[in-house]
Amino acid sequence: MTPALLRYVILAVGLGLLPSPVEAFSQERDCPVPERFYAFDPSLTKTVKALVSGREIVIAVLGGSSTLGLAAGAPSLAWPARLAAALAKRFPSARIKVVNLAVARQAAKAAGERLSRDVLPLKPTLVIWETGTMEAVRGTDVDEFRETLQAGIDELHGSGAEVVLMNMQFSRETDAMIHFGPYLIAMRELANVNDVPLFRRHGIMRHWAESDLLDLRTKDPEKRRQLAAKLYDCIGNAMADFVTRGVAAGKAAASPGSDR
């Protein structure tokens, strides 16, 4: 959040001098994501390898209503489906299976309890865990939230899966009412400590709203559905960028001399 803002300023200055990497994959669409949101390290080596090699790859997605795509009206319009489409386009040879396990209004605790039953049997290479909203809305103890996620990450890592965390949505209306701050910070800390990439949806959507790219306010239900579909498409594509971000880094890691 805030430190990232200044980091952005510093980055923006620095980027003028640096070659911009992987431009080919960045979104030419009307919802571009600034470079600062992609900064993570280390990369998702296994996922990247699987994508590049064309083996079968299972990506499991945990989350709530926004991952289920309820506002858009159809699961095929939800961001995991859009992610699958975007990845398929980029890696035509890969057999990519994105399994959407989201349940509306599911808290992290309930999602964590499902890991061994619903997630691990799929043998996912990558698990994307969208969470935090219910906790912020219900005022769950932040320490408990952190412990729940930590246990979940440990379990997933233990099974050999790679993990990406995704934080809450941003909206002008809710931000003054729901105190997201502590939960956003907790997820950032978790990501840092576990070297897990964090897809900062809250920041990205805030950026879109800020730069007037995706204004999500409308009273017309039909228009709202279209907007939701567009938003999820943007998120899905941004997530594809985010995940394949590792392609460049992963390739570099896989180059001779620096294997592993």
Added chain:
Amino acid sequence: MFRRRLKECVGASQHDRVVVPRQGKAAAELVAVERSDWKEVVSIVSSPSAMARDLRLDFFRGLALFCIFIDHLPTNIMAEFTLQSVMLSDAAEVFILISGYTAGMVYGRAMEREGFVIAGVRVYHRVWQLYVAHVFLFMMFLALVAYTAGALNNSLYAEEFGAANFLNEPGLAVVEALTLQFQPAFMNILPLYIVLLAILPFVLAGFRAWPRLIIFASLALWLAAQFDKRIALAAYPGPDGVWPFNPFAWQALFLLGVWLGWRGTKGGVPWLRDRWLFCVAAGLSLAGFLVRFSGTLHGFYDPIPVLFSGRVSWLFLSKTDLGLFRFANVLAVALLVARLIHPQARFLASRAAWPFVICGRNSLHIFCLGILLSLLGHLVLNEFFGGIPMQFAVSAAGIAIMIGVAALMEWFGAAQAASGSRALGAPTAGRGARG
């Protein structure tokens, strides 16, 4: 002549606050002198330790209030420059510790002089004020919800935020707010303070008999709350909701403050002057500074590593349960400040410190105003965005409003005091009758 005038002063102060002006400025205040002989009061008032107000309390409470406001604004770059970026604890700890100290001092003295019942009633009068302030803030929150609810129902987030029960059952939400179970947005420090103040009379009474036992029990409860998650208060809307500030843990900080303030009225605590303790406190403060500041710098420049981060640190840095390091850090910094800064240091009386001091002196009002302003700040920042300049502008405007209101209150208080002391010249018949 002088004696007669003093007698009048003391007589009036038995049911009113009397300010003794000197060269047009308020030089001393007479409060809580019921049942005291006027000669005794005069001797209290003329003793320098009782006269001089500890400006450090006002100054640092003011500082904490500004920090709380700034920290509450969303994605605010200014929050990188508040107390939380230089110490492991943040403004909340400072606020609670100073509030405890002040309460221990003021009500401790009142209890010595007036006994348990009167002093207890005084405390509960304050509790009532805090409660009313809390309810007032809740009304403001409801107004905000009413303002944005329409937009919310039409938004993409309607489903997710439909889980925010207060939208569906506003009646229950109001009841839960009145019982302090519902603490939306930033309305969580006041409920903590209310609960802590409510136990104060019993704590003070206990201090007179068994001070060590009380402190020991308080620390034991804090320790238990660290390890047993069940030692918490449930909050609405559940099922896993807890008070964001666990009273069972935070009482330890407040009670230590109360104890220090109470002992302060009796000549202080000798071992706090120990040189080794000072060194330990300096070490702890420095360590806290390095850890937190490394985190702050890391945010600005990635290659700088964050010291002491990781799973172990979470147990010790819990804000809800006042983790060990947060607790120790605020005590260490408080000791350093107490030792290094004189209560009437020239700086504290200077123009630069004045905005902090007046805000700290009117802390309840300015605190509530700060919460209100942070709610409005959210609206402004999320409506107009505007990046860092806007964040700076909103922060500065909010603080200016806080200072302005505090200045107004000071001015009003002084004006009232001045007219009050003029009225003293011709005491009315009704005045003496009630004393």
